Amino acid sequence: MLAVLQRVSEARVIVDGETVGEIGHGLLALVCAERGDTTAEADKLLAKMLKLRIFPDDAGKMNRSVQEVGGGLLIVSQFTLAADTSGGNRPSFTDAANPQTGQALYEHFIARARAAHPVVESGRFAADMKVQLVNDGPVTIPLRIVPPT
Structure with a gap:
């Protein structure tokens, strides 16, 4: 699974003109x-996302997790993270999970996040979403968890 995490001072997801998820200080996770x-x-x-120490401590060093600072999570599905651009100028998305598996894993991820963290918002799977954010830092971290071979 892939994620791009952005430390934000605020973020929201809009679908058809309606805000469907919104947080203040925390992490925007594109998954x-x-x-x-x-x-x-x-x-x-x-687990990695919740414990990643990318928020500043009292000395200004990135030494605190989203859980330690009480930040929110905004989780947004983004299959384009699996883009393969090695074959030309048009990305291939064959490495992305099929839509049924992708949706099931996205919903599982959100449910587990809500069980582990007090403030969790999300986008809508496969919707045309507009994501607005104020990147804090800026801090942007890519994560990848690879299945065992």
Whole structure:
């Protein structure tokens, strides 16, 4: 599973003119399930995301997690993270999970996040979403959890 995390001071997702998810200070997580991913990869990705120390401590060093600072999570599905551009100028998305698996893993990820963290918002799977954010730092971190071979 793939994710791009952005430390934000605020973020929101809009679908058809309606705000469907919104947080203040916290993490915007763009997530993508790849072929072969299971709930095990989703769980490992969430655990890493919740414990990743990318928020400043009192000395200004990135030493606190989203859980430690009480930040929100805004989780947005984004299959384009699986883009393969090695074959030319048009990206291939064959490494992304099929839509049914992708949706199931996205919903599992959100449910687990809500069980583990107090403030979790989300976008809508496969919707045309507009994502607005104020990147804090800026801090942007890519994560990848690969299934065992």
